[in-house]
Amino acid sequence: MSSESLIVDLSSDLAPVQRRSMLREGGLVLALGAVELTLFLGLGVMRPDISHMAGSPYLMWRVGSLGLLAVVACVLAIRSFSPTARPRRGLMLACALAVAAIAGGAFVTPDGSGEQALLDRIDPARGMLCAASIFVLSLPIVALLGALMRRAAPTQPRLSALASGIAAGACGAFVFAFCCPFNDPLYVVVWYTVGCAAVAAAARWRLPRRFRL
Amino acid sequence: MVAAQNGHGGAYRRLLSEMSEWLTRYFQRRLPPGDVDDAVQETLLAVHRRRHTYDPQYPLGPWLAAIAKNKWIDQLRSLARRPMDELPDEIAVGDHEASVVSSSVLASLLDELRPAQAQAILLVKVQGYSVEEASGQIGLSASAVKMNIHRGLARLTAIIEKAPDVE
Numbered sequence: 001m002s003s004e005s006l007i008v009d010l011s012s013d014l015a016p017v018q019r020r021s022m023l024r025e026g027g028l029v030l031a032l033g034a035v036e037l038t039l040f041l042g043l044g045v046m047r048p049d050i051s052h053m054a055g056s057p058y059l060m061w062r063v064g065s066l067g068l069l070a071v072v073a074c075v076l077a078i079r080s081f082s083p084t085a086r087p088r089r090g091l092m093l094a095c096a097l098a099v100a101a102i103a104g105g106a107f108v109t110p111d112g113s114g115e116q117a118l119l120d121r122i123d124p125a126r127g128m129l130c131a132a133s134i135f136v137l138s139l140p141i142v143a144l145l146g147a148l149m150r151r152a153a154p155t156q157p158r159l160s161a162l163a164s165g166i167a168a169g170a171c172g173a174f175v176f177a178f179c180c181p182f183n184d185p186l187y188v189v190v191w192y193t194v195g196c197a198a199v200a201a202a203a204r205w206r207l208p209r210r211f212r213l
Numbered sequence: 214m215v216a217a218q219n220g221h222g223g224a225y226r227r228l229l230s231e232m233s234e235w236l237t238r239y240f241q242r243r244l245p246p247g248d249v250d251d252a253v254q255e256t257l258l259a260v261h262r263r264r265h266t267y268d269p270q271y272p273l274g275p276w277l278a279a280i281a282k283n284k285w286i287d288q289l290r291s292l293a294r295r296p297m298d299e300l301p302d303e304i305a306v307g308d309h310e311a312s313v314v315s316s317s318v319l320a321s322l323l324d325e326l327r328p329a330q331a332q333a334i335l336l337v338k339v340q341g342y343s344v345e346e347a348s349g350q351i352g353l354s355a356s357a358v359k360m361n362i363h364r365g366l367a368r369l370t371a372i373i374e375k376a377p378d379v380e
Contacts, residue, residue, distance in 0.1 A: 002250075003233045003237075003250065003253055003254055003257065004230075004233075006254050006257060006258075007226055007229040007230055007233060007257065008226070010225070010229060010257065010258075010261045011222045011223075011225045011226035011229060012222060013222070014217065014220050014221070014222040014225050015220055016218065016219050016220035017218050017220075017264060017265040018265060019218060019265055019267075019268070019269075020265050020266045020268075081266075082266065082268070083263070083266060083276055083279035083280055083283070084271070084275050084276055084279050152263070152266050153259070153263035153266040153280065155279045155280065155282065155283040213259045213262075213263065213280065213283050213284070213287075
């Protein structure tokens with residue numbers, strides 16, 4: 001088939017299309033995150049002392065930094081779905097934000113936690129469960145961002161998939177932060193990072209396979 | 214592009230034609246000649262499938278160039294995956310010597326005839342046109358064409374018989 005006949009085929013019976021809107025896509029992700037948080041907390045798994053800790057710098061750090069990272073990463077991921085976007089700089093910004101959030105944990109260590117042995121503070125058995133919970137909670141967001149990515153036209157799909165994974169991992173960790181009973185920032189930094197990294201790696205591996213421009 | 218997004222087929226056809234010309238020049242500088250058409254058509258298909266992602270607030274050129282670059286990289290990857298057979302040093306090819314010599318001899322023989330005779334013989338006896346079709350092309354009557362063929366062939370026969378190296 002020549003290019004001319006292809007052009008005739010493509011332009012005949014042309015249907016109007018709805019333009020892609022980043023605002024609409026951001027709203028979808030936000031709505032799904034809100035629904036997930038509501039359903040998750042509706043199961044009665046929220047920390048019983050959450051109202052008591054509401055003003056503590058530790059909870060502010062945990063929820064605030066994860067929420068900020070989730071919002072920034074979602075915006076970067078959705079922006080990266082545009083063909084003219086350059087996701088590399090945005091990813092570096094998200095990584096810098098994550099490092100700053102981790103560093104901020106040094107200033108909010110609760111009393112007494114620094115005196116325990118390192119292995120006791122990290123608690124690998126429970127930590128693996130926390131990381132797995134973050135992974136599962138991030139799956140709906142990954143699925144939505146993957147669907148948005150398939151409908152859009154990212155020209156660097158691997159980086160876009162990585163940004164989507166980081167965004168979804170941050171969203172999952174943000175939701176999980178309301179029920180996680182552990183207060184030690186070292187524990188949070190290690191296992192939340194493991195959970196988010198696992199989601200990012202899975203998204204980076206899986207999402208580009210389902211995408212073709 | 215905005216008109217195309219709104220379903221205007223005529224505008225879209227003009228746009229795709231202009232894009233096709235630009236893409237042909239783009240890929241001609243970057244791909245082997247045999248892969249240019251494939252790359253152009255793949256890019257046009259991608260533009261069609263993703264036309265909703267174009268934001269009219271921004272210029273169209275970078276949007277198209279980004280998609281074309283992506284398709285170029287795809288083509289380079291497929292080129293790298295394509296198996297390459299190493300050609301032997303002495304590759305056998307068909308012998309075209311006889312047809313080349315015949316064509317050359319015929320051309321030199323026809324040069325010996327009057328132009329009207331040569332043209333009539335070329336059209337009817339070599340290219341296979343009917344006398345009527347040839348008369349339409351030359352602008353002579355059918356009987357004049359037949360006469361030119363007859364006299365031209367007689368002249369060719371005489372030339373060939375006089376030639377010293379005829380086998």
